[in-house]
Each structure stands twice: as C-alpha cells, then as structure tokens.
Amino acid sequence: MTAPQRSAGAAIEIRKASKHYGAFTALKDIDLHIRPGEFMTLLGPSGSGKTTTLNLIAGFTDISSGALEIGGKSVTGLPSHKRNIGVVFQHYALFPHMTVGKNVAYPLSLRGIKGDDREKRVRRALDMVKMADFAHRYPNELSGGQQQRVALARALVFDPPLLLMDEPLGALDKKLREWLQLEIKRIHRELGTTFVYVTHDQEEALVLSDRIAVFNGGRIEQIGTGRELYDNPATLFVGRFIGESTVLRGVAEASGDNTIVTISGQKILAHGRLAGDARPVILLRPERVALKRPGVDAITGENRLTGTVAEAIYLGSGSKYEVRLADGTTAVARSPLGAVDFAIGDTVDIAFLPSDLILLPDDASADVTLT
Amino acid sequence: MTATPDEGLRTGPAAGSGQPVFLSRFRPRGAVWLAAPAVLVLLVVLAYPLGIVVWRSFTDPAPGIENYVWFFQSAVNRTVLQRTFIVAGWVTLVSLVCAYPYAYAMTIVGKNMRLALILCVLVPFWLSGVVRTLAWVILLQDSGVINSILRGLGLSPVKLIRTLPGVIIGMTQVLLPFMILPIYSVMKGIDTRLLQAARSLGAKPWKAFLQIYMPLSLPGVYAGAIIVFILSLGFYITPALLGGPRSILLSSLVQNQVLSLLNWGRGGAMGVVLLIATFVLLALAAPLMRQKHTSSRREA
Ligand SMILES: Nc1ncnc2c1ncn2[C@@H]1O[C@H](COP(=O)(O)OP(=O)(O)OP(=O)(O)O)[C@@H](O)[C@H]1O
Ligand SMILES: [Mg+2]
Numbered sequence: 105m106t107a108p109q110r111s112a113g114a115a116i117e118i119r120k121a122s123k124h125y126g127a128f129t130a131l132k133d134i135d136l137h138i139r140p141g142e143f144m145t146l147l148g149p150s151g152s153g154k155t156t157t158l159n160l161i162a163g164f165t166d167i168s169s170g171a172l173e174i175g176g177k178s179v180t181g182l183p184s185h186k187r188n189i190g191v192v193f194q195h196y197a198l199f200p201h202m203t204v205g206k207n208v209a210y211p212l213s214l215r216g217i218k219g220d221d222r223e224k225r226v227r228r229a230l231d232m233v234k235m236a237d238f239a240h241r242y243p244n245e246l247s248g249g250q251q252q253r254v255a256l257a258r259a260l261v262f263d264p265p266l267l268l269m270d271e272p273l274g275a276l277d278k279k280l281r282e283w284l285q286l287e288i289k290r291i292h293r294e295l296g297t298t299f300v301y302v303t304h305d306q307e308e309a310l311v312l313s314d315r316i317a318v319f320n321g322g323r324i325e326q327i328g329t330g331r332e333l334y335d336n337p338a339t340l341f342v343g344r345f346i347g348e349s350t351v352l353r354g355v356a357e358a359s360g361d362n363t364i365v366t367i368s369g370q371k372i373l374a375h376g377r378l379a380g381d382a383r384p385v386i387l388l389r390p391e392r393v394a395l396k397r398p399g400v401d402a403i404t405g406e407n408r409l410t411g412t413v414a415e416a417i418y419l420g421s422g423s424k425y426e427v428r429l430a431d432g433t434t435a436v437a438r439s440p441l442g443a444v445d446f447a448i449g450d451t452v453d454i455a456f457l458p459s460d461l462i463l464l465p466d467d468a469s470a471d472v473t474l475t
Numbered sequence: 476m477t478a479t480p481d482e483g484l485r486t487g488p489a490a491g492s493g494q495p496v497f498l499s500r501f502r503p504r505g506a507v508w509l510a511a512p513a514v515l516v517l518l519v520v521l522a523y524p525l526g527i528v529v530w531r532s533f534t535d536p537a538p539g540i541e542n543y544v545w546f547f548q549s550a551v552n553r554t555v556l557q558r559t560f561i562v563a564g565w566v567t568l569v570s571l572v573c574a575y576p577y578a579y580a581m582t583i584v585g586k587n588m589r590l591a592l593i594l595c596v597l598v599p600f601w602l603s604g605v606v607r608t609l610a611w612v613i614l615l616q617d618s619g620v621i622n623s624i625l626r627g628l629g630l631s632p633v634k635l636i637r638t639l640p641g642v643i644i645g646m647t648q649v650l651l652p653f654m655i656l657p658i659y660s661v662m663k664g665i666d667t668r669l670l671q672a673a674r675s676l677g678a679k680p681w682k683a684f685l686q687i688y689m690p691l692s693l694p695g696v697y698a699g700a701i702i703v704f705i706l707s708l709g710f711y712i713t714p715a716l717l718g719g720p721r722s723i724l725l726s727s728l729v730q731n732q733v734l735s736l737l738n739w740g741r742g743g744a745m746g747v748v749l750l751i752a753t754f755v756l757l758a759l760a761a762p763l764m765r766q767k768h769t770s771s772r773r774e775a
Pocket of ligand 1: 130149
C-alpha cells in the first residue's frame with residue numbers, strides 16, 4: 105500500500121507559554137518540547153487546557169505570552185492558513201457540500217495542484233485510510249468512523265510535517281475506537297510526521313503515544329513515556345490519572361532515610377523521604393498488591409493492612425478485589441490466575457513491599473479534579 | 476484492497492454512531508386531521524374566491540378565452556407584465572445584496588446587538604404598509620429628504636418619486652425582512668468551525684468564506700429570493716403610491732379592471748396569468764432547492 109510521501113516531521117518548542125481569556129488563565133507557563141516525528145499525546149481532564157494548547161499550535165488563537173516555534177521557526181503572528189499543519193477535529197469538520205473526493209482534494213487545490221497529480225494524491229490518501237471506494241459519497245452518507253477517516257486523509261494529503269488531532273475518536277463507540285487507534289498508529293509509523301494528539305482517555309494515550317504530557321488546570325504536571333508516568337508519577341494527580349491506584353493516607357514520620365506511615369494503628373514502611381514539608385501519601389498499583397489470609401505467608405519487610413473484601417470480580421486472566429480497610433479507604437488489588445480465591449466478606453490482609461509503593465506529596469486537588 | 480474491520484463492526488448495535496435518527500417514523504394514525512382547521516380556512520378564504528376568479532375569467536362577459544386573447548393582444552398589458560417581472564427581479568437582487576451581509580452580521584455579533592438587528596428587521600412588520608410607503612413618499616419626493624441632502628452636498632437632485640427606481644427602493648424596504656430571515660436562519664445553522672478547518676487546510680479567510688460558507692448559505696438565499704420575487708409580482712400599495720404612469724405594475728391594472736371598470740373577467744384573466752407565471756417559476760427553482768447534501772448541522 106502506498107502512503108503519501110514520507111516527510112520529515114517538524115519539532116515543536118513551546119516555552120513559558122500562557123493563554124488568558126480576559127481574567128481567566130487557561131494556560132499557565134507551559135513548557136513543551138516535541139521531537140520531530142514523535143507521537144505526543146496531551147492528556148488531562150476536561151477544561152485542563154489541551155484544546156487551547158492545540159489551538160495555539162494550529163494558529164486558531166494567539167498566545168498571550170511566551171514563545172512558540174515550529175520546525176525551528178517562531179510562528180508568532182503567522183495565520184493558520186500559512187502554517188501548513190494538518191488538523192483533525194472531534195467533530196470531523198468535513199465540508200457537507202463536497203463529496204469525499206472533493207474534500208480530500210481541497211487542500212491540494214488551494215496549493216495549486218491540479219489534474220492527474222491531484223487525483224493520484226487524493227487516491228493515495230484515501231487508500232491509506234481505506235476509504236477509496238467512498239470518493240463519490242457525501243459526508244452525511246458516511247458513518248462517524250468513516251467520516252473521521254476521510255478527515256484524516258484530508259489532513260494528511262498535503263504532506264504536512266505536523267498533524268494535530270483533538271479527540272478525533274471521542275464520538276465513536278469502543279470497538280471502532282480501538283481499531284482506529286491502531287490505524288492511526290500505523291499511519292504515524294509509515295509517514296514519520298509529528299503527531300500531537302489530544303485525549304482525556306488515559307488508555308488511549310498509553311496505546312498511542314511515544315510520550316504523554318499530563319495537563320491539569322492549565323499546567324503540565326509531567327511529561328514522559330507511559331511507563332515513566334505509570335511507574336514514577338511526579339504528582340499524586342498523575343499517579344491517579346494514569347492507571348488504577350489506591351491512595352493511602354495516614355500519620356507520617358521520618359525515620360532516617362525512610363518514612364513510616366501509620367494507618368489505623370498499623371505501620372507502613374516506605375523507602376525514601378519527601379523533600380520539603382508536604383504531607384506524604386502512599387500510592388499503590390493494583391498488580392503490586394497481594395491478598396493474603398491475616399497473619400499468614402509473611403515475607404520479610406512486607407507491609408500489611410487488614411480489611412474486608414468488599415467486591416470480588418473474576419476477570420478471566422485473574423481476579424480483581426476491592427478491600428475495605430479499617431479507616432474506610434477502598435484498596436484495589438489484582439491477583440493473577442491461580443492465586444487463592446477470596447469471597448466478599450472475608451477478612452484479608454493487603455500485602456506489599458516497601459519498594460512497590462510510591463510515596464508522593466499529598467494534593468487535595470487530585471481528588472477533586474478526578475471526580 | 477482488503478475489507479476493513481469496521482465494515483464488519485457496523486453490524487453491531489452501537490455501530491454507525493453517525494447515522495441520522497429518523498424521527499419521522501413516529502406517525503400516529505389520523506395525524507393528518509391536525510391540519511383540518513388550516514385546510515378549512517384555506518378552502519374558504521383562498522380556494523373558493525380563487526375558483527370564482529378563474530371561473531369568471533372564462534365566462535365573463537361571455538364563455539370562452541376571449542379575456543386571455545385580449546390580455547395578450549394589448550401592447551400595454553404585455554409591457555406591464557414584462558415590467559412587473561423586471562421590477563420583481565430588481566427588487567429581489569437589491570434585497571439580496573442588502574440582506575446577505577445583514578444576515579451574516581446577525582450571526583457574528585453579540586447577543587444584544589443581534590437582538591437590536593432582529594428588531595430592526597421586525598419593526599417594519601408592525602407598521603402598516605401604507606404608513607411605511609407614505610414615509611417613503613416623504614423621503615423620495617422632489618423636495619424630499621434625499622434630494623435636500625443631495626442639494627446640500629452640491630449635487631444635482633434626482634427624480635425618484637413616480638419612477639421605477641423609486642418603486643424598487645420602496646418595495647425592497649418592505650420586502651427586505653422576507654429575504655433576511657430565511658438567509659439568517661440558514662446561516663445560523665452553518666457550523667463556523669468548518670471555516671477553521673478550511674483555514675487549517677490552507678485557505679485564506681476570504682477563500683474559506685467564498686468556497687465553504689457561501690455555498691452552505693445558498694439554500695437560504697434561494698428561499699428568500701423566491702419569496703421576495705413572488706411577493707413582488709403581486710405587490711400593490713407601494714407601487715401604486717410611489718409609482719407614476721410609466722411605472723404601473725400588473726396589480727394596478729387588475730385593480731383598475733375590477734374596481735374601476737367592473738370587468739371581473741379581464742381582471743381575473745390577469746390574475747390567472749400571474750398565478751401561472753408564478754407556478755412556472757417555482758417549478759424552475761425546485762431543483763435548486765433539492766440539494767444532495769442536506770445539512771451542515773453540528774455533530775459533536
Ligand atoms: N474562547 C474562550 N473564552 C473563555 N474561556 C475559554 C475559551 N476557550 C476555552 N476557555 C476555557 O479555557 C479552559 C481550557 O479549555 P480547553 O478547551 O483547552 O480545555 P480541554 O482541556 O480541551 O477540555 P476538554 O477535554 O473538555 O475539551 C476551560 O476552562 C475553558 O472554559
Ligand atoms: Mg478540548
């Protein structure tokens with residue numbers, strides 16, 4: 105299958121960028137460096153500033169302060185039609201009065217590309233998204249997924265060095281979304297174009313991205329690969345936003361290089377200490393937590409908290425449990441196939457090693473924003 | 476090309492989330508009777524008198540097509556018929572030129588300004604046509620406001636009252652709302668994010684407007700143009716008050732035949748000719764209204 109020409113992707117450099125709407129600050133001092141050809145996802149809850157960032161890059165809105173460079177050149181004041189950036193919108197934005205073929209040909213016509221050359225490139229772009237048979241249909245004769253594939257072809261047909269996508273799969277059902285995610289990943293691999301992708305779905309971000317920038321309240325909390333964000337979240341917000349987790353709060357005291365957190369009379373040992381005087385909280389990943397009968401199977405150095413099984417879910421590949429602890433928190437544990445089964449109401453210990461927990465400064469806003 | 480997975484997926488219950496929902500399937504039996512009162516009124520006030528007019532045009536004073544023969548043999552009648560269509564064409568054109576930017580402005584201004592603009596459109600509806608036309612007499616007459624201004628500016632006065640341009644100006648003002656409202660109602664449904672998409676694909680602002688916005692606004696333009704044209708054909712008060720002997724329109728001739736000469740047959744024949752011309756026009760315009768793509772409505 106032939107795709108549009110492989111073009112070198114453009115780098116994006118955003119430095120200390122802010123965006124104000126009147127008195128409201130939508131973006132505060134954003135720093136974001138995107139490498140050529142990278143798949144960067146902007147992830148965050150609703151209203152966190154993802155679309156605003158994309159609009160700044162596309163030139164749909166002006167930056168209030170700070171610097172923005174695309175491909176090494178400052179684009180301040182450059183109108184969107186001169187930026188040569190492909191944009192895919194959540195609402196497809198296909199022109200309803202043009203057929204699929206005309207829609208895809210439109211950016212080529214604007215660039216003075218005519219005749220056979222144009223036909224060939226339209227065909228190639230539609231082949232790439234597997235929509236070549238639909239060239240004569242009008243957008244309202246297509247399903248949502250088909251419309252979005254056409255929109256993708258239209259945004260790529262002129263070989264832009266950069267493609268922006270704002271929740272392109274947000275309006276589609278799950279199966280279709282998963283299939284299109286793989287299609288987008290394949291196209292990115294084939295083209296070498298820089299992709300900037302906005303979503304509030306962390307699973308989608310993990311599937312697609314080279315790196316993820318996590319947005320919260322107009323700031324970037326952390327930038328990193330999916331693995332970095334999952335294993336080493338910089339903030340409680342990131343830890344809770346990416347993947348499943350349990351947050352344990354208690355009375356913390358330093359003990360040498362370690363921290364001891366006391367929860368309902370039981371002591372938890374955590375390696376390391378937090379800088380400053382932030383209150384430490386413990387973040388646990390479900391697959392790092394084992395369920396054991398109280399007082400049995402102890403491993404040296406292991407932390408234990410007692411609770412009651414509140415929910416037991418069989419997942420096929422294993423089981424997932426929710427355990428109500430003495431202080432009322434619900435801990436989530438995932439146990440692999442073949443582990444001991446527990447029933448709702450059983451008294452159990454959740455067990456985890458000090459090296460398996462993540463110690464983070466407490467942040468009340470992480471709870472609020474997520475609900 | 477291989478089959479795409481999503482073709483298979485489309486058989487699933489949630490597939491095709493972009494498909495339109497056909498609300499029109501909800502059709503309780505007997506719903507047609509809901510139209511009964513309107514149909515009754517139309518029968519009494521429209522169909523019955525119309526039937527009489529048509530009947531008399533063929534029977535008064537004697538059975539036959541004599542009235543129609545008279546109509547088309549008279550040079551005056553033919554000139555006036557032609558003039559009526561030309562004036563209707565001008566009125567349509569001038570109101571379109573005024574209405575299009577006005578309607579567009581209504582879609583982009585803030586809430587309060589929009590309200591003010593809508594009021595400006597609607598206020599003339601609340602005034603009687605006679606009052607409005609008399610206002611135009613004051614504005615247009617030889618010693619009227621417009622000519623005073625021209626003279627004040629050192630320009631030579633123009634003859635407006637009792638001329639065709641005067642009639643066209645007056646009729647345009649009265650009919651303008653019928654052009655503005657359909658255009659506005661189509662424009663406000665146009666997804667302006669399409670313009671943003673066009674810009675990102677490389678279109679200069681005016682190109683995006685011309686190639687994306689304008690085509691999508693055409694259904695409103697067609698609707699407004701047809702309404703204004705047809706209303707112009709039968710306009711009476713304004714041309715009668717603002718016009719002179721050389722700008723008589725068909726409606727005045729009808730009035731003359733029926734009320735002054737009491738010749739119902741000839742008046743009726745004129746009305747029927749106008750009616751048929753209108754139907755022909757509508758038939759010609761119908762394909763324009765039936766476009767393949769049906770909407771630019773917002774999806775998300
Ligand atoms: N034109 C505007 N005028 C005023 N405030 C705005 C404007 N556009 C966005 N905002 C505000 O800026 C903040 C960030 O908006 P943005 O659209 O970037 O959020 P987002 O992260 O894309 O959210 P979502 O996931 O809901 O799309 C929001 O609080 C929003 O209300
Ligand atoms: Mg958004």
